[in-house]
Amino acid sequence: MLRRYISYTTNKFTNCRHVSQSMLQSTVDEKSGIATVTMNKPPVNSLNLEFLEEIITLLNKLQKDKVRGMILTSGLQKVFCAGLDIKELYKPNPDRLTKFWTTLQDTWLSLYTTSFPTVSVINGHSPAGGCMLAMSCDYRVMVGQNYRIGFNEAKLGIFAPKWFQNTIIAVIGQRKAEVSLTTGKMYTTDEALQIGLVDETCADADSALKKGTHFLNNFQNISPWAYKMTKDINRQSTIQWLIDNKQKDVDFTVEYMQSPGVQKNLELYLQSLKSLPPLKLISEIN
Numbered sequence: 001m002l003r004r005y006i007s008y009t010t011n012k013f014t015n016c017r018h019v020s021q022s023m024l025q026s027t028v029d030e031k032s033g034i035a036t037v038t039m040n041k042p043p044v045n046s047l048n049l050e051f052l053e054e055i056i057t058l059l060n061k062l063q064k065d066k067v068r069g070m071i072l073t074s075g076l077q078k079v080f081c082a083g084l085d086i087k088e089l090y091k092p093n094p095d096r097l098t099k100f101w102t103t104l105q106d107t108w109l110s111l112y113t114t115s116f117p118t119v120s121v122i123n124g125h126s127p128a129g130g131c132m133l134a135m136s137c138d139y140r141v142m143v144g145q146n147y148r149i150g151f152n153e154a155k156l157g158i159f160a161p162k163w164f165q166n167t168i169i170a171v172i173g174q175r176k177a178e179v180s181l182t183t184g185k186m187y188t189t190d191e192a193l194q195i196g197l198v199d200e201t202c203a204d205a206d207s208a209l210k211k212g213t214h215f216l217n218n219f220q221n222i223s224p225w226a227y228k229m230t231k232d233i234n235r236q237s238t239i240q241w242l243i244d245n246k247q248k249d250v251d252f253t254v255e256y257m258q259s260p261g262v263q264k265n266l267e268l269y270l271q272s273l274k275s276l277p278p279l280k281l282i283s284e285i286n
């Protein structure tokens with residue numbers, strides 16, 4: 001297990017509080033109370049067990065600190081988040097896979113039900129679980145024209161669980177979600193804006209952070225209680241479904257992922273990741 005550490009410092013010149021874990025950096029602006037959380041797990045911010053555990057720990061901390069909002073972004077050059085770490089799914093140890101999937105459910109529950117508003121600034125490619133991370137925030141701003149976003153699970157020969165699909169339906173609607181999930185299409189920034197996968201686009205990361213802050217400022221005069229109750233009621237059926245079916249979802253996934261057909265598909269996909277030239281894969285799957 002990676003050595004993990006958390007440190008808290010306050011910078012007296014910028015009035016920002018920094019929380020640094022090994023794969024996540026968080027800076028809270030003292031004046032606005034907005035936390036900027038930067039994912040930094042090279043090469044591609046893939047979601048493995050330890051990374052998910054860090055995300056949950058940080059969300060709990062931000063909740064305890066009563067931040068007013070959070071912006072989630074990436075510190076990497078061209079990837080927001082490459083989705084689930086495929087190494088957690090390929091030739092898995094059943095005990096670890098059980099823990100991984102349970103932690104994934106808990107991460108989603110924590111992020112989807114935060115007591116503070118959340119924005120993702122998508123400053124790089126964002127396939128599958130990476131797109132889901134963005135969908136689980138309240139608002140999305142995508143940067144530039146060079147990146148792709150979408151749900152390419154079908155291209156890996158796997159499918160997204162019900163709670164995952166319902167989260168997408170809540171954002172883009174049933175029909176678009178079905179087409180998007182069954183075709184595995186990866187969208188350009190403009191296409192993503194057009195189908196409602198993202199709320200705004202802009203040329204550079206700085207402007208995207210400003211747009212994110214602008215969205216969070218909408219809540220300055222909204223009671224945190226009214227915000228949280230409204231969000232809970234809106235998202236209740238999907239959240240409740242997962243709470244009621246957590247164990248079933250884990251048992252099914254652990255069995256399904258270990259089946260020979262799924263393992264063969266993942267093996268072929270991992271090989272294609274290695275053999276294709278940089279970024280070819282994402283463009284191939286458009």
Ligand SMILES: CC/C=C\C/C=C\CCC/C=C/CC(=O)SCCNC(=O)CCNC(=O)[C@H](O)C(C)(C)COP(=O)(O)OP(=O)(O)OC[C@H]1O[C@@H](n2cnc3c(N)ncnc32)[C@H](O)[C@@H]1OP(=O)(O)O
Pocket residue numbers: 043044046078079081082083084085086087104107108111125127128129130132133136152153156159160161164273274277278279281282
């Ligand atoms: C709150 C919870 C949120 C969400 C989750 C909820 C539910 C999830 C349930 C649904 C299931 C989802 C399934 C998935 O997410 S599977 C993952 C799908 N991801 C992909 O298909 C991305 C594949 N990667 C790429 O297309 C490119 O790597 C990318 C465009 C991202 C970056 O290209 P670049 O040229 O910059 O880098 P590469 O040379 O391709 O990669 C560098 C090394 O990283 C390895 N890699 C890439 N992606 C992954 C990954 N997802 N998992 C593990 N490893 C990955 C790649 O193999 C390279 O490795 P080395 O060759 O250097 O060893």
